[in-house]
């Protein structure tokens with residue numbers, strides 16, 4: 665059975681790969697880019713330690729600006745390259761701080777961004793990732809229904825997130841929402857949903873974080889991972905009269921950390937959680953134990969005490 669499932673899974677993965685490769689690159693959906701600014705500091709990309717990812721949908725016009733913002737190695741220079749897209753920035757340094765890529769993310773897949781110079785902080789600038797979700801994958805709900813294609817102007821999302829974290833360590837996920845013209849969408853609610861599976865039930869999608877975009881269209885979702893492994897997340901922007909909804913998948917790899925659910929139950933899980941299951945198990949077995957003890961006591965009383973009382977009566 666296991667082997668069959670594994671075979672089936674492998675087949676699906678291969679098929680998905682073939683479909684992704686075979687899919688024709690979508691034309692640019694919008695005239696204006698999603699804009700992402702990436703500060704470069706001694707901490708690394710995005711002023712944070714550890715690797716990070718930029719997530720966009722295939723076909724999106726993307727603008728990534730690297731901003732030199734170092735505090736210690738003032739003589740450092742960088743040239744950033746993007747594998748797969750053959751993009752290279754000009755040199756940035758203390759006197760010429762910004763370099764921008766503007767391109768259509770027409771190739772789906774995961775592509776490495778790194779500094780191509782042997783700079784002082786090279787170790788932290790080796791591996792950021794651009795993740796381009798295939799255009800056909802998980803089309804936003806309502807994009808095409810029984811009433812035909814959504815006629816509302818498209819909205820678009822770009823996500824800047826770490827590659828992963830540890831269980832119990834909060835992850836900041838920065839989401840930029842922009843309209844069809846690339847203008848930021850302010851005061852919009854961004855929801856982070858996680859697909860989780862409990863005790864053999866069907867996978868459920870639960871909301872794990874939400875945030876509202878500011879004037880710049882940016883919202884920071886604060887995600888507290890409670891499970892290890894590769895987590896399947898989805899970032900969602902609701903549609904309204906002025907715009908169609910958008911969503912973008914995000915994967916985070918979560919390593920071992922403090923077991924948060926021993927302290928507090930997982931949030932947002934309707935009905936089922938570890939505490940409830942533990943409580944039910946303890947109650948059921950506890951009740952059975954007490955009943956068994958009573959039955960044994962009654963049986964003993966019946967065997968030993970019964971005839972004795974009859975004898976006394978006689």
Ligand SMILES: [Cu+2]
Pocket residue numbers: 741742743779780781782783784785786789
């Ligand atoms: Cu560098």
